Amino acid sequence: MVLKVAAEDSPLATVDEVVRVREYNEERDKVAVEKMERLCEMVGQRGKPSLVTDLLGDPKCRIRHFPTHIMLVALLYGEQKEIVGVIRGCVKKVTRGNSEFVKLAYILGLRVSPTHRRLGIGTKLIRHLEEWCKRKGAEYAYMATDCTNEASINLFTLKCSYQKFRTPTILVQPVHAHYKPIPSTITIVPLPACLAESIYRQIYANSEFFPEDIDAILSSALNLGTFMALPRKHLPKWNPQMSTFPPSAFAILSVWNTREVFKLQLKGVSKLTQACCVGSRLVDAWLPCLGLPSFPNVFKQFGVYFMYGLHAEGKQGLRLMKGLCNFVHNVGRDDHGCAAVLAEVSQRDPVREAIPHWRKFSWAEDMWCVKKLTEAKQPSDWINSRPSSTMIFVDPRDF
Known part of the structure; x- marks a missing residue:
């Protein structure tokens, strides 16, 4: 045409x-x-x-x-x-x-x-x-x-x-030169893809934007795995290889390796700013015991890890989620091409408070706009309806 x-x-x-x-x-x-x-x-x-x-x-x-x-x-x-x-x-x-x-x-x-x-x-x-x-x-x-x-x-x-x-809100955590602490009372276990799929289908059944082909996402080569954080005392009672349901207190998330899809690079920054960032990394590397935050080298091409499917249950859920996010940061720290760890969650999702991030590099609002394409009548209008859950599932393929 x-x-x-x-x-x-x-x-x-x-x-x-x-x-x-x-x-x-x-x-x-x-x-x-x-x-x-x-x-x-x-x-x-x-x-x-x-x-x-x-x-x-x-x-x-x-x-x-x-x-x-x-x-x-x-x-x-x-x-x-x-x-x-x-x-x-x-x-x-x-x-x-x-x-x-x-x-x-x-x-x-x-x-x-x-x-x-x-x-x-x-x-x-x-x-x-x-x-x-x-x-x-x-x-x-x-x-x-x-x-x-x-x-x-x-x-x-x-x-x-x-x-x-x-x-929804995009939360960005730069990857530092030092490892982030994970409490000794927390155990982190990788989940088989089939178990992760089953848990996600239960958790996000009433949410919005949860993809029907979650199994394809979890089995993708870009998916680095699904991980669950548990109180250490619960581990002997719950075997991820044999269970079909999650324990009473846990945090779960999956990690998508976007650096295999695209690379980012920050341009247009003054040499003085770049020098200050280099200095922060040197101090962070020489004196890791201080735990000083450093600014990664984003002036060369870098990749990011995207955390998705974040959810926590139980009284210790948010503490477990923070430890799980620190675990992902440490994995990114060992991957020299990863400069940041990102997550995107609903503003009303309670788990938002437990995700470590830098406010300056995060987006308070990521605007999602929707349009109805068909004239077919439906029982209810999704566009004008209130969210049925505090959670939104953000597809890592969209990022």
């Missing part, structure tokens, strides 16, 4: 420019897409510190782990044909609360060339992706962005009819 670009408050838009949206072809488009996305990152810095994402030479790597996914590109036909926009999306089945499942589309990775913005290209990419998602049976679509990203929020809410829906 060939679409003319509609002028949207821009004197640069002309009716002679024509845009065609089609599916990404790795052989033909890879170099052009990478070039355009690097240009978007360079323009986005504007002399300020900027976090740059490198998708490890594979523009589709963030969506390949979904069984149903697509990547679209926008080509501008003028004096020469060039790629001026890109968008990614997938379709999965998730809970909407109260054990009800719906087909949901996730939209991510929308980029438009800086020289062709405000011409309606982003809107057209979104609409083409929505049509594809509807053909795949999606009933709703959602996107996530930083609550301060007004341009993205306005595009989706004002032009594409999305509604602000949920605002």
Whole structure:
């Protein structure tokens, strides 16, 4: 389908420019897409510190782990044909609360060339992706962005009819040179994938966004494992190899190795700031007994671990969760390519208080916007309903 670009408050838009949206072809488009996305990152810095994402030479790597996914590109036909926009999306089945499942589309990775913005290209990419998602049976679509990203929020809410829906919190813990303490009264055990799946299906049955294919996530090569923290005195009474239910007091989480998907790098920071960060690492390494927090080397490419499925039960649950998060930090500390450990949870989730993080590097609100794609009548409207649980399951493949 060939679409003319509609002028949207821009004197640069002309009716002679024509845009065609089609599916990404790795052989033909890879170099052009990478070039355009690097240009978007360079323009986005504007002399300020900027976090740059490198998708490890594979523009589709963030969506390949979904069984149903697509990547679209926008080509501008003028004096020469060039790629001026890109968008990614997938379709999965998730809970909407109260054990009800719906087909949901996730939209991510929308980029438009800086020289062709405000011409309606982003809107057209979104609409083409929505049509594809509807053909795949999606009933709703959602996107996530930083609550301060007004341009993205306005595009989706004002032009594409999305509604602000949920605002979970992203918590970031830099990986220090020293190990974090784990109380001797806590035991941490790895769980078999089948047991982890069973426990998660019980815990998140009434939550939102829990994926039906949790088994595929837990068995993925990017999943570093699922771990449970227990009071040491409980361990002899509970065998993870034989049990089918969790004990009365525990904390659980899984770890996703995002550094195998993309690398991050902080650019635009002064040399003085970099020197101060190096100094903090030296002090941390020479005098670990002081437990001084250090700033990892984020000025070179680094990876992160993403913790998901975080849940705690019992009176000691939050203490167990803190110890479990420290355990993940220590694993990341031994992995020299990991500079931070992240988690994303609902603002009302009690476990939020037990997750170690630095406030300066965390996001108080990660804006999730949702749109209904079909006209089919349903027993209740998910978009306007209240959350059925204090928990939200954040799919690590979305991150």
